[in-house]
Amino acid sequence: MSTWSQAGPRTVSEHAAAVAALLPPTGTEPVALAAASGRVLAEDLTAGVALPPFDNSAMDGYAVRAAELAGASAAAPVELPVAADVPAGRTDVPALAPGTVARIMTGAPVPEGADAIVPVEQTDARPGGGLDRVRIHEAPQPGAFVRRAGEDAAAGAVVLRAGTVLAAPQIGLAAAVGRAELPVRRRPHVLVLSTGSELVAPGGTLAPGQIYESNGTMLAVAVREAGATAEQLSFVPDDVERFRAVLAERVGDGVDLVLTSGGVSAGAYEVVKDAMTGHGVEFGKVAMQPGGPQGCGRLELGGTGVATVTLPGNPVSSQVSFEVFVRPALRAAAGHPAPARPVVTARLSGALSSPAGRRQFRRGLLDAAAGTVSEVGSTGSHLIAALARADCLIDLPADATSVADGEQVAVWLLDAP
Structure with a gap:
């Protein structure tokens, strides 16, 4: 015995x-990013590069020196020559000479010397089109539409803590800082x-x-x-x-x-x-x-x-x-930070009785909008069809022999992580 x-x-x-x-x-085991969904990160993840890794444009438009456009307006636009095109991915970006602008695309590196971006909508250029010269009819503030290097995360900073459950945003972040695989709990x-x-x-x-x-x-x-x-x-x-x-x-x-x-x-x-x-x-x-x-x-x-x-x-x-x-x-x-099912309280729809000394888990259906829960089927432990219709378990304490209609009860949510 x-x-x-x-x-x-x-x-x-x-x-x-x-x-x-x-x-x-x-x-711990390493897994490729594509296989990491739902896994638990085993170690802190640090950024191998800054995010963004360089100053880049938040808009399609023109990289400019803001001081050269002071006072620009629709009534008095400032016209400047377009010295260069800077598409996203260009690696040999020339410095911006005084008195010029560079046509730039979203995500492209901001040329040295430029300190603001003027959206194409604030010029006489057409989106997707180009001009040798461009008229700008709004005065930008320094830093306008410039994404600064490291403003999201500095190189070497912890970007995800151990114990994080990995989903699409976290896996995307890992890819953005250059990680091809992650250490996760087995x-x-x-x-x-x-x-x-x-x-x-x-x-x-x-x-x-x-x-x-x-x-x-x-x-x-x-x-x-x-x-x-x-x-x-x-x-x-x-x-x-x-x-x-x-x-x-x-x-x-x-x-x-x-x-x-x-x-x-x-x-x-x-x-x-x-x-x-x-x-x-x-x-x-x-x-x-x-x-x-x-x-x-x-x-x-x-x-x-x-x-x-x-x-x-x-x-x-x-x-x-x-x-x-x-x-x-x-x-x-496996390291999940919240291993238990979420538990909420709801008003019982219909009275229930329970044997003394035994904690009962009754199958239930939760009406979240009404804040009520009702039993599905009965207490029979063979009633699998009733179990299949349930979305929660009604948790009745061991010392409760009866629960009145409308009384608050604890409810385990079976359709939540």
């Missing part, structure tokens, strides 16, 4: 802490395994007493959505020796977590429990519904210990348990 079972049910928080402790922070790798002699792969033919296997696919997708990688093993029959053999063949370097569903209750054919008891994994109850039967520990197989979490087999129990225990642990191990 395990010490957990002897001690009685764990609270949700206690079991969440036990699962999290199994998954230490992952290491994704945890999870081995997902479902058990049960009654299970048949989707698409097969069901015999009497059989059901299609859904937990493995559901959990593998959930693992990937959490930012980890998943390898789904074909379910094995309710056979302890075969189950151990399958694990021993696969578990080794590169597997951070073994995640199973089914076979953890108090029945006569609980293969997961029978195979792992005495081998580093403890089983017991968590004071929650759905998902009371749970297990976790470091499974010892041939001298190798691997983090293992065992979830109940009913689909709703399995998925809710993943949300409560496994998902935040995986995200924390």
Whole structure:
């Protein structure tokens, strides 16, 4: 008998802490920018070049010396010769001689000697066209429409902090400072395994007493959505020796977590429990519904210990348990700054009852505009269709036996990171 079972049910928080402790922070690996979306930056990123790297034009127009255009107006335009063309990408930009202007494009380097840009709309030139001379009918201020070198970021400055979750803007910034790849936290790798002699792969033919296997696919997708990688093993029959053999063949370097569903209750054919008891994994109850039967520990197989979490087999129990225990642990191990689902409060639409001493996670639909949440389906842990319609979990405290219509409740948002 395990010490957990002897001690009685764990609270949700206690079991969440036990699962999290199994998954230490992952290491670092370099990835190309195109593959960095959703990853967590492992080290501070410094700018290899200033942003912008040189003074450049914010407009199509003319690079000028502002003092030479003092008093220019529509009634009294100033006419000057156009000494050069400066398109974006030109590397041999000549200095601007006094008494001249240079036609310039957006993003092009500002010539030495120029201190302002006059937009083409403030001249008699046509956009895209050129003149040997140009009449300017507005007086610019020094610095007008000039993007100064380093005004966005100085060379050597930290532009992204370690722990940043990378998305398009951050990856664009990394490219802008010259980085072709980034050091990111490695994704945890999870081995997902479902058990049960009654299970048949989707698409097969069901015999009497059989059901299609859904937990493995559901959990593998959930693992990937959490930012980890998943390898789904074909379910094995309710056979302890075969189950151990399958694990021993696969578990080794590169597997951070073994995640199973089914076979953890108090029945006569609980293969997961029978195979792992005495081998580093403890089983017991968590004071929650759905998902009371749970297990976790470091499974010892041939001298190798691997983090293992065992979830109940009913689909709703399995998925809710993943949300409560496994998902935040995986995200924390990968360095996510906010591993838990966002939680909001909403007014309950319709009264709910709850068993004393068990924290309940009810499937719900949130009406954000009205600030209300309603239950989807009922408490049955087999009602996967109701789970599929839900966009949140209604979190009812363990000491609540009833919640009145209109009462405020905590709501976990399932459609948010």
